[in-house]
Amino acid sequence: MAEDPRDWEIETRAVRGGMARSPYGEISEALFLTQSFAYDSAEAADRRFGGEPGFIYQRFGNPTTQMFEDRLALMEGAELCRATASGMAAVQAALMGLTRAGDHVVAGRALFGSCRWIVSNLLPRFGVETTYVDATDLEAWRAAVRPNTKAFLVESPANPLLEVTAIGAVAEIAHAAGAKLIVDNVFATPIFQKPLALGADIVVYSATKHIDGQGRVLGGAILGAEALMTEAYKDLLRHTGPALSPFNSWVLLKGLETLELRVLRQTQNAGKLAEVMAESRKVKRVIYPGRPDHPQAATIANQMTGGGNVIAFDLGDRAAAWRFLDALQIVDISNNLGDAKSMATHPSTTTHRSMPEAERLEIGLTEGWVRISIGLEGPGDLSRDISRALDAA
Ligand SMILES: *Cc1c(COP(=O)(O)O)cnc(C)c1O
Numbered sequence: 001m002a003e004d005p006r007d008w009e010i011e012t013r014a015v016r017g018g019m020a021r022s023p024y025g026e027i028s029e030a031l032f033l034t035q036s037f038a039y040d041s042a043e044a045a046d047r048r049f050g051g052e053p054g055f056i057y058q059r060f061g062n063p064t065t066q067m068f069e070d071r072l073a074l075m076e077g078a079e080l081c082r083a084t085a086s087g088m089a090a091v092q093a094a095l096m097g098l099t100r101a102g103d104h105v106v107a108g109r110a111l112f113g114s115c116r117w118i119v120s121n122l123l124p125r126f127g128v129e130t131t132y133v134d135a136t137d138l139e140a141w142r143a144a145v146r147p148n149t150k151a152f153l154v155e156s157p158a159n160p161l162l163e164v165t166a167i168g169a170v171a172e173i174a175h176a177a178g179a180k181l182i183v184d185n186v187f188a189t190p191i192f193q194k195p196l197a198l199g200a201d202i203v204v205y206s207a208t209k210h211i212d213g214q215g216r217v218l219g220g221a222i223l224g225a226e227a228l229m230t231e232a233y234k235d236l237l238r239h240t241g242p243a244l245s246p247f248n249s250w251v252l253l254k255g256l257e258t259l260e261l262r263v264l265r266q267t268q269n270a271g272k273l274a275e276v277m278a279e280s281r282k283v284k285r286v287i288y289p290g291r292p293d294h295p296q297a298a299t300i301a302n303q304m305t306g307g308g309n310v311i312a313f314d315l316g317d318r319a320a321a322w323r324f325l326d327a328l329q330i331v332d333i334s335n336n337l338g339d340a341k342s343m344a345t346h347p348s349t350t351t352h353r354s355m356p357e358a359e360r361l362e363i364g365l366t367e368g369w370v371r372i373s374i375g376l377e378g379p380g381d382l383s384r385d386i387s388r389a390l391d392a393a
Contacts, residue, residue, distance in 0.1 A: 010075055010191070014260055018067045020070075037057070071253060075256065076196065080230075084237070085220065087209070088115075091112075104150065106133060107119045107132055149177050149179045152179055182203075184206075193305070207221055210338035218248065267308055271290050277313045309338065341376075342372065
């Protein structure tokens with residue numbers, strides 16, 4: 001009997017899933033840098049446009065992009081994946097595809113800055129009302145529901161303070177209200193958390209983060225069941241054009257091959273460094289989903305299989321946080337995350353500066369917090385660099 005890739009272990013899916021070889025028999029997946037496709041006859045073109053499988057135009061699909069989509073779908077355990085040019089294109093399309101004027105969206109209030117802009121500024125322009133909730137409070141989700149609520153959006157763990165939402169319980173509340181739950185799974189990656197299996201309807205990724213993981217390209221993805229993906233997103237994505245380029249698809253496809261290896265090693269490093277921070281007298285508080293003192297440790301134990309590579313820690317005030325950043329010699333000051341290179345950022349003056357101060361305080365983001373994304377450098381070197389910077393803080 002032929003092997004079914006859905007029965008493979010995740011390592012095998014990562015390396016061989018979605019592979020569609022050309023007649024040349026290449027070992028490395030081919031890069032089809034082409035906008036359009038030729039048909040054997042006028043009749044063949046007619047059939048293709050009529051729905052016969054095959055490619056038409058890069059905005060609708062491309063063989064290299066499809067290999068990336070099929071591989072990520074297999075790794076996520078999703079029926080279908082559609083790639084987008086960035087994580088934000090995925091979040092925007094995910095929300096637009098589920099809502100129309102007169103609808104209502106509920107979102108966890110700790111969201112990536114641009115996601116907050118879409119929810120706060122863009123959706124209302126098109127007549128979609130929104131409510132923010134404390135995503136860790138199930139009663140708040142329940143209370144926010146209205147008769148016209150069509151979508152819930154949550155990031156878990158959330159940026160930058162890594163709060164974790166009980167995905168299964170929130171999915172139940174969404175479904176009881178007739179709404180769909182969208183989960184931004186960037187921080188957990190497909191390696192540590194499977195929102196669809198927990199009850200979510202749609203998963204979105206910024207593939208820019210761990211999936212590339214080497215600082216090269218932007219990309220994103222929307223995943224879910226085939227029927228919902230087709231109904232909500234097929235025409236939207238074809239006609240609005242957030243297509244991922246074949247070149248970026250190829251880079252991300254190769255990124256998936258080593259995703260698990262990288263994320264596991266980064267997480268191993270992060271666990272050690274969270275310990276270094278917890279032991280420092282300069283650190284007021286450490287939040288790391290891999291530690292038993294995380295505020296939602298019980299939820300994490302239920303739905304995640306690893307803590308990930310991002311740590312948040314509080315140095316008390318802005319001056320101490322900046323002294324820490326300026327004393328780093330190996331770790332870069334940068335706002336990206338999931339990269340092979342470790343990076344640290346001061347969220348309240350960078351990624352979250354456009355968030356009004358009152359809202360920042362609501363999510364607990366005071367000026368002493370630093371967010372660090374742990375990379376693949378040697379743990380001894382990282383520990384020395386971070387310890388020295390903590391001394392300087
Ligand atoms: C980076 C990020 C995004 C946006 O992704 P881009 O690829 O930068 O557009 C969305 N959500 C989360 C949680 C992110 O970290």
